[in-house]
Amino acid sequence: MKTALITGGNKGIGLETTRYFLEHEYEVIVLARDFSTFPLADHTGITMVEYDLSNIKGIPDLIAELDPIDVLINNAGIMYSLPYNDYPEEKVHHLMTLNLEAPVRLMQEIGEQMAKSGGGRIVNNASIAGQIGHPDVWYGMSKAALINATKSFSKIFGPAGVLINAVAPSPAETDMLEVIPEARREAFKQNVITGRFATAKEVAETIGWLGTASPEYINGVCIDINNGAFPR
Numbered sequence: 001m002k003t004a005l006i007t008g009g010n011k012g013i014g015l016e017t018t019r020y021f022l023e024h025e026y027e028v029i030v031l032a033r034d035f036s037t038f039p040l041a042d043h044t045g046i047t048m049v050e051y052d053l054s055n056i057k058g059i060p061d062l063i064a065e066l067d068p069i070d071v072l073i074n075n076a077g078i079m080y081s082l083p084y085n086d087y088p089e090e091k092v093h094h095l096m097t098l099n100l101e102a103p104v105r106l107m108q109e110i111g112e113q114m115a116k117s118g119g120g121r122i123v124n125n126a127s128i129a130g131q132i133g134h135p136d137v138w139y140g141m142s143k144a145a146l147i148n149a150t151k152s153f154s155k156i157f158g159p160a161g162v163l164i165n166a167v168a169p170s171p172a173e174t175d176m177l178e179v180i181p182e183a184r185r186e187a188f189k190q191n192v193i194t195g196r197f198a199t200a201k202e203v204a205e206t207i208g209w210l211g212t213a214s215p216e217y218i219n220g221v222c223i224d225i226n227n228g229a230f231p232r
C-alpha cells in the first residue's frame with residue numbers, strides 16, 4: 001500500500017484531499033497543528049502528526065521518523081489579507097515560512113528520498129494569487145515563488161522519476177474565504193464563468209489526480225483551477 005503525506009490534511013481543501021487518497025486506498029499521514037475537529041481521526045488508514053510547520057529546523061528529523069512517502073501534498077498555508085503598508089514584520093516572516101519555506105524544505109527532503117527509491121509524486125497547493133497581482137502582497141509573492149519552486153525541483157528530481165506539479169485555485173469554499181473582504185468575494189464571483197466559488201472537493205480531485213494518476217509528461221507545471229477567471 002502506498003503512503004501519502006498531506007500537510008493541512010485535517011481541514012478545508014486538505015481534508016477533501018485526505019478523503020481522496022483514502023478512497024484510492026492510500027495510507028494517509030496528515031500533518032497539522034490541531035486535530036480537535038478532524039472528522040477522520042478514527043479512520044484506520046490515517047496517521048495524525050501534530051506539528052507546526054513554522055518549525056523549519058525540525059523538518060529533517062520529522063521526516064526521518066515517518067514511513068517512506070510515495071506522495072507529498074504540500075497543502076498547508078495561511079493568508080492574512082493585510083494591506084502592504086500595515087503588515088507586521090512577524091506576520092511577513094510567519095507567512096513566508098509557512099507558505100514557502102516549509103513546502104520547499106519538505107520537497108527537498110522527501111524529493112531526495114523519492115529520487116533515491118525510484119520515484120514519487122509531489123503536488124504543491126499554490127493559488128491564483130501567485131499569478132495575478134494580489135492585494136495581500138506577501139501571500140501572492142509566497143504562492144508565485146511556490147510555483148517557481150515547483151518548476152525548479154521538477155528539474156532537479158524529475159530525471160529520477162519524481163513528478164512535481166502545482167495547482168493554482170481561485171477562491172474555494174473553506175475557512176480561508178473568511179479573511180477575504182466581502183466586496184472582493186462578490187467581485188470574484190462575477191469574474192468566473194459559473195458565478196460561484198470552487199468547492200474544496202473540486203480542488204482536491206485535481207490535486208489527487210496529479211498525486212496518483214496524471215501522465216508522466218505532466219511535470220513541472222501549474223494547473224489553473226479558476227473557472228475562466230484568469231484565462232491564459
Ligand SMILES: NC(=O)c1ccc[n+]([C@@H]2O[C@H](COP(=O)([O-])OP(=O)(O)OC[C@H]3O[C@@H](n4cnc5c(N)ncnc54)[C@H](OP(=O)(O)O)[C@@H]3O)[C@@H](O)[C@H]2O)c1
Nearest residue numbers: 008011012013032033034052053076077127171172174176
Ligand atoms: N480557499 C481558497 O480560496 C484557496 C485558494 C487558493 C489556494 N488555497 C490554498 O489552499 C491551501 C489550503 O487552504 P484552505 O483554503 O483549505 O484553508 P484552511 O481551511 O484554512 O486550511 C489551512 C490548513 O493549513 C494548516 N496549517 C495552518 N498553519 C499551519 C502550521 N503552522 N503548521 C501546520 N499546518 C498548518 C491548517 O491546519 P491547523 O490549523 O490544524 O494547523 C489547515 O489544515 C492553502 O495553501 C491555501 O493558500 C486556498
